[in-house]
Amino acid sequence: TAFLHGELQETVYMHQPVGYRDKDHPDYVCLLNKSLYGLKQAPRAWYKRFDDYMLSIGFTHSRMDNSLFIYRKGSDMAYLLLYVDDML
Numbered sequence: 001t002a003f004l005h006g007e008l009q010e011t012v013y014m015h016q017p018v019g020y021r022d023k024d025h026p027d028y029v030c031l032l033n034k035s036l037y038g039l040k041q042a043p044r045a046w047y048k049r050f051d052d053y054m055l056s057i058g059f060t061h062s063r064m065d066n067s068l069f070i071y072r073k074g075s076d077m078a079y080l081l082l083y084v085d086d087m088l
Helices: 042-056
Strands: 007-015 029-034 068-073 076-083
Touching: 007 042, 042 076
Parallel strands: none
Antiparallel strands: 007 029, 068 076
């Protein structure tokens, strides 16, 4: 479900899903506001939203790996490694 929280930057349309077709307008398409699982833009949209939030709360990127977020405050450190849609 993580990919469902990404906000699309592009304009994306899709055919009406089977079972949800409007009988009066079967050829209409849907304009997506959020990403869907399986959409090629979904991972990028979700990562962008996650990245923006992590940076806003004080994490920074590792110089070696963009998916490694590091938080430093005094002598305390926290590491968060993001892999696709799993966090470690």
